[in-house]
Amino acid sequence: MTRDVLVLCYHALSPTWDAALSTTPERFERQLALLRRRGYRGATFTDAILGRLPGRVLAVTFDDGYRSVIELARPILDEFAMPATVFAPTDFIAAEAPISWPGVDRWLDGDHARELTPMTWDELRLLVDAGWEIGSHTCSHPRLTTLGDSALIDELERSKAQCERSVRTTCSSLAYPYGDVDQRVAAATARAGYRAAGALPERWLGGRRAFQWPRIGIYHVDDGLRYRLKVSPALRRVRSLRAPSGGG
Ligand SMILES: [Zn+2]
Numbered sequence: 540m541t542r543d544v545l546v547l548c549y550h551a552l553s554p555t556w557d558a559a560l561s562t563t564p565e566r567f568e569r570q571l572a573l574l575r576r577r578g579y580r581g582a583t584f585t586d587a588i589l590g591r592l593p594g595r596v597l598a599v600t601f602d603d604g605y606r607s608v609i610e611l612a613r614p615i616l617d618e619f620a621m622p623a624t625v626f627a628p629t630d631f632i633a634a635e636a637p638i639s640w641p642g643v644d645r646w647l648d649g650d651h652a653r654e655l656t657p658m659t660w661d662e663l664r665l666l667v668d669a670g671w672e673i674g675s676h677t678c679s680h681p682r683l684t685t686l687g688d689s690a691l692i693d694e695l696e697r698s699k700a701q702c703e704r705s706v707r708t709t710c711s712s713l714a715y716p717y718g719d720v721d722q723r724v725a726a727a728t729a730r731a732g733y734r735a736a737g738a739l740p741e742r743w744l745g746g747r748r749a750f751q752w753p754r755i756g757i758y759h760v761d762d763g764l765r766y767r768l769k770v771s772p773a774l775r776r777v778r779s780l781r782a783p784s785g786g787g
Pocket of ligand 1: 717
C-alpha cells in the first residue's frame with residue numbers, strides 16, 4: 540500500500556461559534572469518520588511525518604490551544620482511538636488569559652468570548668497522558684518572518700523550554716503562527732532543536748520538508764464536497780507538485 544500522510548490543521552470546535560477557525564462537533568465527527576472509512580489511522584504530528592507507519596496515516600492537529608479541544612474534540616477522537624497534536628502559544632497558556640491577537644480579538648467582547656479560553660497546563664498534561672503530542676505555537680503568536688534574529692530565537696527556544704517544563708515531555712514540533720515561514724525561520728526552527736514543523740501548503744520554499752510540512756487547514760466552510768476535495772490524495776498531489784516529498 541502506498542504511504543500517504545495527511546495532516547489536518549483545526550483550531551476550535553463549537554456548536555454555535557461560526558468563526559472561520561471553528562467547526563461543529565458534528566462536522567468534525569463526520570470528517571474523521573470519512574477518513575477512517577478510507578483506511579486512515581491516527582498518529583501524532585511528529586510520529587506521522589518522521590515515523591515509519593505504513594499505509595494511510597492521519598495527524599489531526601489543533602492550533603492555539605482552545606479549551607473546546609479537550610471539551611469537545613477529545614471525546615470524538617477517543618471514539619476513533621485517534622490521538623492528536625496541540626500547538627500551544629505558551630504565553631497565553633501560562634497566563635490563563637483569553638487568546639487575543641489580530642484576527643481573533645474581535646470575538647473578545649461578544650457572545651462567543653468564552654470560546655477564546657485556552658487550556659491550562661494541567662489539561663495539556665492530561666492529553667499527553669492520553670497519548671497526545673503538545674508542540675509549540677511560539678510564545679506570543681507573532682508572524683515569525685517579521686522578527687529580527689534575536690526575537691525569533693527567543694520565540695522558538697523559550698516556548699519549547701516552557702512546554703517541556705510544563706508538560707514534562709520533549710517538545711519536538713512547532714506550528715508557525717499564520718503558517719508564516721521563510722527559509723530563515725525554518726532554519727532557526729531546526730537549530731532551536733525541533734524535529735518537525737507545520738506550515739500551510741502554499742508556503743513551500745525548498746529545503747527540508749519536515750520543517751515546512753504542508754498541513755491542510757480545515758475551516759468552518761469546509762464540509763461535504765469542499766472537505767472531500769481538500770483531503771483527496773489526488774488533489775493534494777497536484778497541489779504539492781512544486782513541493783516534492785523527501786529530504787525530510
Ligand atoms: Zn495560531
